[in-house]
Amino acid sequence: MAEKKTGMTDQELTLQAVSKAQRIIEEYLEPRPHDHERLLDQLLQVLDGNDLVAAVDRLAAAFWCAHEIKAN
Numbered sequence: 001m002a003e004k005k006t007g008m009t010d011q012e013l014t015l016q017a018v019s020k021a022q023r024i025i026e027e028y029l030e031p032r033p034h035d036h037e038r039l040l041d042q043l044l045q046v047l048d049g050n051d052l053v054a055a056v057d058r059l060a061a062a063f064w065c066a067h068e069i070k071a072n
Helices: 010-029 036-047 050-071
Strands: none
Touching: 010 036, 010 050
């Protein structure tokens, strides 16, 4: 799969986003007061970016296409 304007493959971009989201969730789970709105905003920035949404769409399309081919 070709690299996108981020310079990363779809898999790399997705893995990076999941890793960032995990760190944000880890911070939320720490036993101390949190700015919940800030953490939610950070999650949205990571998971709702146009590049990531497009990468996940491409990965899903490729997965389901390959799955259909194997089923036939």
